[in-house]
Amino acid sequence: MKSGPGRAEPADTQSKAERHLEVAGVTKRFGSTVVLQDLSIAVGSSEFVSLLGPSGCGKTTLLRLIAGLLVPELGTISVGGRDLTRVAAHRRNIGVVFQNYALFPHLTVAENVAFGLKAQRVAKPEIEQRVREALALVRMESFGDRSVLALSGGQQQRIAVARAIVVKPSLLLLDEPFSALDRKLRETMQIELRHLLRELGITSIFVTHDQDEALVMSDRIAVMNEGRIEHLASPSEVYSRPRTLYVMEFVGQSTRIAGRVAASDRGTIAVDTPYGQISAAGSFAPNTNVVVGVRPEAILSGENADAGFNTIRAKLFDVVYFGPKTNLLFEAKAPADHLLMEIARLPQALTAGRDVALRWRIEDTMVFPAP
Amino acid sequence: MTTIATKSMATHAKERRTRFDSKALLALPGLLFMTVAFAVPVILLIIESFAGPQGPTLDGYRKVLADNYYVGIIWNSIKLALITTIATLLIGYPAAFALARARGVLQVVLFALIFLPLTVSIIVKTFGISIMMGRGGIINWLLINLGFIERPMRLVFTEFNLYFGMINVFLPFMILPLYSSMRMLDTRLADAAASLGAGPLYAFTRVTLPLTMPGVIAGVSLVFSITVASYVTPSLLIGDRFMTMSQVMAKAYLNIRDFQLGASMAVVMLVIASIIVVAASYLARAPKEGR
Amino acid sequence: MARVGMIFCWAMLTLVLIFLFAPIVIVVAVSFSPSTIFSFPPDGFSWRWYSAILSNEPLLTSVWLSAQVAFLATCASLTLGTLCAIAVVRGLVPAGKAIATFMASPLMLPGLVLGIAFLQAARGAGLRDAYTTLLIAHVVITMPFVMRTVLASLAHFDFAMVDAARTLGYSYPRALWKVLVPNILPGFVSGALFAFIASFDNYPVSIFLVDVRTKTLPIQLLNQLEMSPDPTVAAASALLILGTVVALIICDRLVGLRRMASI
Numbered sequence: 001m002k003s004g005p006g007r008a009e010p011a012d013t014q015s016k017a018e019r020h021l022e023v024a025g026v027t028k029r030f031g032s033t034v035v036l037q038d039l040s041i042a043v044g045s046s047e048f049v050s051l052l053g054p055s056g057c058g059k060t061t062l063l064r065l066i067a068g069l070l071v072p073e074l075g076t077i078s079v080g081g082r083d084l085t086r087v088a089a090h091r092r093n094i095g096v097v098f099q100n101y102a103l104f105p106h107l108t109v110a111e112n113v114a115f116g117l118k119a120q121r122v123a124k125p126e127i128e129q130r131v132r133e134a135l136a137l138v139r140m141e142s143f144g145d146r147s148v149l150a151l152s153g154g155q156q157q158r159i160a161v162a163r164a165i166v167v168k169p170s171l172l173l174l175d176e177p178f179s180a181l182d183r184k185l186r187e188t189m190q191i192e193l194r195h196l197l198r199e200l201g202i203t204s205i206f207v208t209h210d211q212d213e214a215l216v217m218s219d220r221i222a223v224m225n226e227g228r229i230e231h232l233a234s235p236s237e238v239y240s241r242p243r244t245l246y247v248m249e250f251v252g253q254s255t256r257i258a259g260r261v262a263a264s265d266r267g268t269i270a271v272d273t274p275y276g277q278i279s280a281a282g283s284f285a286p287n288t289n290v291v292v293g294v295r296p297e298a299i300l301s302g303e304n305a306d307a308g309f310n311t312i313r314a315k316l317f318d319v320v321y322f323g324p325k326t327n328l329l330f331e332a333k334a335p336a337d338h339l340l341m342e343i344a345r346l347p348q349a350l351t352a353g354r355d356v357a358l359r360w361r362i363e364d365t366m367v368f369p370a371p
Numbered sequence: 372m373t374t375i376a377t378k379s380m381a382t383h384a385k386e387r388r389t390r391f392d393s394k395a396l397l398a399l400p401g402l403l404f405m406t407v408a409f410a411v412p413v414i415l416l417i418i419e420s421f422a423g424p425q426g427p428t429l430d431g432y433r434k435v436l437a438d439n440y441y442v443g444i445i446w447n448s449i450k451l452a453l454i455t456t457i458a459t460l461l462i463g464y465p466a467a468f469a470l471a472r473a474r475g476v477l478q479v480v481l482f483a484l485i486f487l488p489l490t491v492s493i494i495v496k497t498f499g500i501s502i503m504m505g506r507g508g509i510i511n512w513l514l515i516n517l518g519f520i521e522r523p524m525r526l527v528f529t530e531f532n533l534y535f536g537m538i539n540v541f542l543p544f545m546i547l548p549l550y551s552s553m554r555m556l557d558t559r560l561a562d563a564a565a566s567l568g569a570g571p572l573y574a575f576t577r578v579t580l581p582l583t584m585p586g587v588i589a590g591v592s593l594v595f596s597i598t599v600a601s602y603v604t605p606s607l608l609i610g611d612r613f614m615t616m617s618q619v620m621a622k623a624y625l626n627i628r629d630f631q632l633g634a635s636m637a638v639v640m641l642v643i644a645s646i647i648v649v650a651a652s653y654l655a656r657a658p659k660e661g662r
Numbered sequence: 663m664a665r666v667g668m669i670f671c672w673a674m675l676t677l678v679l680i681f682l683f684a685p686i687v688i689v690v691a692v693s694f695s696p697s698t699i700f701s702f703p704p705d706g707f708s709w710r711w712y713s714a715i716l717s718n719e720p721l722l723t724s725v726w727l728s729a730q731v732a733f734l735a736t737c738a739s740l741t742l743g744t745l746c747a748i749a750v751v752r753g754l755v756p757a758g759k760a761i762a763t764f765m766a767s768p769l770m771l772p773g774l775v776l777g778i779a780f781l782q783a784a785r786g787a788g789l790r791d792a793y794t795t796l797l798i799a800h801v802v803i804t805m806p807f808v809m810r811t812v813l814a815s816l817a818h819f820d821f822a823m824v825d826a827a828r829t830l831g832y833s834y835p836r837a838l839w840k841v842l843v844p845n846i847l848p849g850f851v852s853g854a855l856f857a858f859i860a861s862f863d864n865y866p867v868s869i870f871l872v873d874v875r876t877k878t879l880p881i882q883l884l885n886q887l888e889m890s891p892d893p894t895v896a897a898a899s900a901l902l903i904l905g906t907v908v909a910l911i912i913c914d915r916l917v918g919l920r921r922m923a924s925i
Binding site: 067068069088089090091092093094095096098099100102103104105106115116119120163164167 | 820822823825826827828829830831832833834837841844845
């Protein structure tokens with residue numbers, strides 16, 4: 001299911017569960033700056049969707065709008081069929097895990113977790129039991145009486161999650177919850193959280209600027225740019241068949257070559273580039289300026305007589321070793337071009353300065369209108 | 372990894388600044404109250420100082436600034452402030468230095484002891500000082516027993532009494548800012564100066580003193596601006612024998628009811644106090660702009 | 663020579679402490695003197711002046727009045743000041759820094775000037791009730807103390823906590839109460855303490871606003887000193903000192919004097 005500006009979803013083709021969260025036509029302004037423009041997105045029940053984009057793209061604003069901490073100028077926000085647009089934040093029952101956790105330093109761990117339950121005036125014995133269960137879920141059972149200030153980053157993060165889920169929210173929002181953790185811990189926590197949320201079946205929206213994180217954790221990714229969703233699809237779809245040039249460049253690495261359409265015939269185009277002619281699927285009129293893209297791991301070196309391949313020639317100028325992989329950088333003939341190839345092991349014959357033939361399957365070629 | 376920063380951090384910051392939240396109204400009651408209850412009366416006072424029976428006039432200022440009697444009084448206030456400030460600086464500087472060097476519990480206790488007199492009412496302190504100055508008081512007792520004088524002398528309502536009291540009341544106001552800036556002084560700097568061959572006096576004048584200048588400026592401006600306007604201590608300890616601007620103002624309003632005189636004097640006092648504050652903030656900024 | 667320098671500094675500190683506490687100690691000593699003469703050293707010990715306080719009606723009334731005014735003024739400036747400080751710290755209002763400076767500026771003016779300004783304005787506005795005028799003036803006087811300490815405390819406060827409390831079920835005002843107030847308590851308490859003391863001890867502003875029936879304690883004490891001086895004043899002063907010390911100790915227990923002093 002794809003969503004984007006100006007595309008209205010036919011309501012009857014989707015079941016209620018698929019539209020557990022529905023954001024429709026939301027516009028948000030700060031003073032004279034428009035941060036979100038006519039944005040729509042629907043998230044299904046128990047789904048995990050990431051909002052991925054650079055700082056300033058509006059992803060945190062969208063999150064805060066859903067939470068009720070901000071009110072949109074236009075548009076509606078509904079959860080479970082209930083219009084929440086004008087409902088105050090404290091009545092939405094939407095859980096939020098904040099970037100720096102926002103734990104209450106004047107309360108113990110258990111009191112932090114019990115906070116939302118107290119607000120709902122749950123009976124004391126029930127509070128104690130639910131707090132215990134929540135702490136067990138995040139594997140922090142023995143920490144109840146501790147001060148939150150004595151916890152490590154990872155521990156604080158888990159308490160923040162426990163606090164948000166103990167109130168059984170209809171939706172869980174997470175604002176870059178792992179950004180303050182170091183890499184190894186981050187990877188562990190990502191997997192842990194994913195399992196936990198899947199087990200509980202909570203619908204989750206996750207904000208991040210780290211595309212690796214989004215790829216690992218999400219059922220679907222919404223790639224955002226300047227207040228708009230450029231592509232909303234599964235991770236593999238976003239990676240292999242990005243909808244726009246921006247998405248291709250933001251998610252993963254890519255080889256990009258600018259060219260002009262020479263010929264177009266029955267869904268296939270031929271693009272002239274300084275490195276050779278490239279074929280791709282697409283329907284652009286001749287003489288259109290386009291950008292051709294390929295994922296670096298799809299590129300192979302050497303000529304091949306098979307018809308299904310695009311072949312170009314380029315001069316190797318740098319080799320970058322990453323451990324499990326090596327990146328080969330080739331000289332670009334135009335300033336906006338970027339020629340990158342990824343391989344597991346460097347063949348001895350390939351040294352800097354050599355003129356190399358590069359090939360890849362025609363169906364792996366992506367074409368976009370030039371910006 | 373290619374991250375394309377489309378909206379830069381600058382825009383992000385702009386978003387925060389241009390946000391208008393209904394929560395901005397939080398500031399309103401406080402702001403409104405202070406404007407009505409504080410800004411308006413002060414402005415009215417300034418206007419009042421120009422008010423005459425037939426429209427705006429400078430008569431009040433003419434009286435205050437041209438009449439020798441009143442000029443003498445303004446000079447009294449300034450003299451009082453100058454002497455108090457210099458005295459508290461000379462006494463307070465070494466005391467603050469020792470306080471800043473204290474460690475651990477001792478420092479906390481000493482700090483509390485310097486701080487405590489500030490919380491005691493100025494009337495209580497001034498009262499205590501006037502008792503000390505009586506013929507049977509401790510100052511006379513000390514002077515006699517140390518052999519300086521033979522019979523108790525009259526100390527009350529003298530300038531000695533006044534300055535004794537002023538220094539007593541305002542010493543903490545000088546010590547606290549000095550202490551603040553001395554606490555940040557790196558003791559190793561004096562050691563470094565010594566290792567480079569500087570004698571203690573040289574190290575003091577060339578290293579310690581310049582680095583504590585911000586504290587000195589803060590203390591001096593604070594004490595001067597308060598003492599030039601002080602009322603309770605002068606009127607209790609010396610009364611009419613040493614007229615200050617504050618006493619003139621009080622008399623003008625409470626006794627002779629010459630409101631324009633009082634208002635003009637008040638504005639002069641305001642101007643003097645403001646000059647000190649502005650000069651102090653200018654001086655405090657100048658070293659950072661690179662000499 | 664540096665050694666001599668340090669000894670000199672410590673000697674000065676000791677002398678300064680003696681000097682600062684001398685009047686206070688003397689007042690307390692005189693309050694126990696059995697005679698009406700203010701002499702030191704005192705020749706005896708007596709509680710008579712303390713019991714004299716109990717029958718001194720004008721004095722007791724003025725204590726009650728000062729306490730009322732100080733308490734109400736402090737509460738008012740705590741509320742107004744904290745709300746304003748929140749708006750300033752969150753960048754919700756334009757020229758926040760200027761507003762904060764404005765709210766704290768009464769402290770920069772000579773008290774006397776303020777008192778005169780209030781008197782004029784009250785008269786001009788036709789406000790004849792001394793109690794009300796006094797109250798309003800004291801809110802203005804106490805505001806700078808609250809603003810300075812609360813602003814400093816808020817600077818260290820993570821407002822995401824208020825958002826967290828809201829998403830967990832508390833409305834904005836209740837969230838502030840449950841999460842903001844407990845965490846800025848040092849600033850709150852020290853601001854409230856300084857504000858209370860400033861109001862209770864205030865002379866320059868109050869002198870212009872009291873009338874025959876409405877006198878605050880400092881005014882009353884001074885009147886008594888002028889008209890019928892006896893050590894009752896010393897006894898009342900000694901009790902005042904005791905009260906201040908007790909208040910400081912309570913604050914230390916609640917919040918920690920070290921934390922307060924650093925703010």
